[in-house]
Amino acid sequence: MPAVRQPLSALPLGTKGTVAEIQIPPESRGRLLEMGLLVGTSVELIRFAPLGDPIEIKVRGYHLTLRKHEADLILVQPAS
């Protein structure tokens, strides 16, 4: 099965994917990892803020907000 990686923010709303790669520079992604968003973690795109940014995701059973700019640097493999 070929990998169809896509930015996290491009997941259809309410669907899940698995983090495949995090392109945020190493020195600034530490907290993201500590919050449990690692390669291999399952994430769900919940919604966009009314003004289009930031986005809300669900990871390890809780809700988290990221700006689109960073979310675009998180590549996910959509769940089939």
Added chain:
Amino acid sequence: MSTPNPAATPSGSPPAAAPGGPLYVALTGNPNCGKTTVFNALTGLRAKVGNYAGVTVERKEGQLKNAPAATPITILDLPGTYSLSPKSLDEQISRDVLFHRLPDVPPPALVVVVVDASNLERNLYYATQVLELGYPTLVALNMMDVAAENGHEIDLVGLAARLGVPVLPLVASAHEGIDALRAAILRTVPALAQTPVAARNFCALPPLFTRAVGDLAARLDTLFPHHRTATPPEALLLLTDDQALLSAGAHYPAEIRTAVEQSRAQLTAAGLDWRTSAIEARYARLGEIHAATVHETAPEGITFSDRLDGLLTHKIWGLLIFVVLMALMFQSIFTFAKIPMDFLSAVVDGIGAHVGSLMAEGPLNDLLVNGVIKGVGAVVIFLPQILLLFLFISLLEDTGYMSRAAFLMDRMMSRVGLHGKSFIPMLSSFACAIPGIMATRTIESPKDRLVTILVAPLMSCSARLPVYTVLIAACIPDIHVLGFFKLTGLTMLAMYLLGIVVALLMAWLFKSTLLKGATPILIMELPPYKRPVLYITLRHMWDRSKLFLRRAGTVILGINILLWALATYPKDPTLAEKSFRDRNAVIQEAFPTITSPADLALKLAALQAPPPADAPPAATNSVETAVREKLELIDREEQGSKLRHSFAGRLGRLIEPAIAPLGFDWKMGIGIVASFAAREVFVSTMSVVYNIGDFDKSDTATSSLAKELQAQRHADGTPVYTTLVAVSLMVFYVFALQCVSTVAVVRRETNSWKWPLFQWAYMGALAWLLAFLTYQGGRLLGLG
């Protein structure tokens, strides 16, 4: 703020707990895990709130209720923390307390980690980090009810076995399990005297990495023989956290820095990522623990919180509800707070009058009434707004709505480089910058918080209103433009907009110059909604008010007394004599029969007293009325001459060359000098300068001052207060930081004089420059 490390101890030996003194129990955990509720349940109503030395992080501690008198136990509630690699000042404090690096905080004898059972994996990340430190530790597994509701069944025995410490289930909001937790604390504490540092490890690292950690830990053991925490987790943090060395001040010697750099280079050479390996290893272990101890009894469903979010973050309804909530909050600090504020100022005036009447007239009386009591009034007047704003902020935070508000507003605020959480402090500043600046504590990033503090006073606060009102009434023609808009109203609107636009521009400028640098990326949790607890809300309001009174109140009082002295001294003795002669001349002219000085004094006292309410409007009274009016005129002239003669008056003349290019004369200069205490003082000062007497804020006072301003003429007969001068003066007041209370609060909230002085200077420069451009530009265009 952007302080380095808050007072890290330079030496390795920890400050020993005083023998026989209270034992410290540190309560720690993630934000939103219900830690505050646990703290309140354990300590009751007797918590002490202050700041950690040198920083604006709230320090909260209280005595454990029902502890035996022989062993008093102090519970220290650490700020909510996601990890021991701090990303905010709050988190840094938590880490420094746990590593006993703060000189004024004794090392904890016992650590209680509060863990949210409904969000177990993420909460255990921090919990296991703390466990590894080796303290005697208890895990308080809170929100068991929410976990059960969401279908998580937790094997407590299995969890305790895997964590290696007791696990106590809690529903702190319903007080369930609190007694068991208290009993566990009391049971554990006496056995603590000689407890060795426990070795716990939740990170299975590759052998090379483990060796690097071990080597560094051995060095730490030699360097700091008196350590109270295990050294391997400390070594792990030093190796894996970019900022661990930087944020520890002078704690670590250079050899540690070198060792860390060498180890990192070796790990990188071996293909290991020193930043992420430990995080991944820990989550791998947490995944195992989670799988083995949590049984899902129901599939993941839609919770109440999810449904509420569907509404509150909805594209239309969410924004609408947000606008309504903000309007309500703004209305209450802007309008509703007026009622208690007017009441308070009436009470203070009453006390002043009463005290004044009890004492003989003289400098001491004047100091007490116009210096001290008025100064105290200037402090307490802020309480209603602070209480009301913190009522809202506390409710927004405790329910979980605050992070939704930031979620909704982040796009707008991020355009100028700010955080969504900057919105509420900025909005509040339209009522008053004092509570607005105090509200910036909700912003985690120190840079974002500082920028918000720096620009917040540019929002036109309620103290500017009287200034705008009088100047608009005096100088802006009352005509309609574009059909139904009034020019006066549009001018007012323009002043507000000017403040907003420049605030956003300045925020952008500060973020891209002065406070440049990598801003941490926005990672904000949206916690489940919770019902607020009345006691916590009230407590929050009270604590904030107390902090304001204690910390900022003293500075505000001091500067008010100083400004009183400036406006009172030096005294010109000839002035009082002249007024005395003038008064007597007026009385003698009206009542030629009165000649002796004693009778003159009696008549004067009778005339200066308010006329009897039931006095018939007889002919004699019209003579008296005329005399009364003349006497009042003399009083007002005396008041005016005194002020013009005082230091403030001289300062007004002194700064005249500097403000002349803005279209201001020295009398306006006096107003500017005197209103450094607070902007609305400008109006009352101008009232005295132009011999109208005390300004009582009424509509009549406003219109009579406006008339007086209109009547002012230069030597050549042209009006002093042209429309252009008024606009220039208003522009000046939009920008100038004419408010000692703001300066005092910024000093308090940034913990330095550097930022308030910088702020005062940049706002003053803006005020001068923009008023200059307004006035000179207007003249070039042939206006005024």
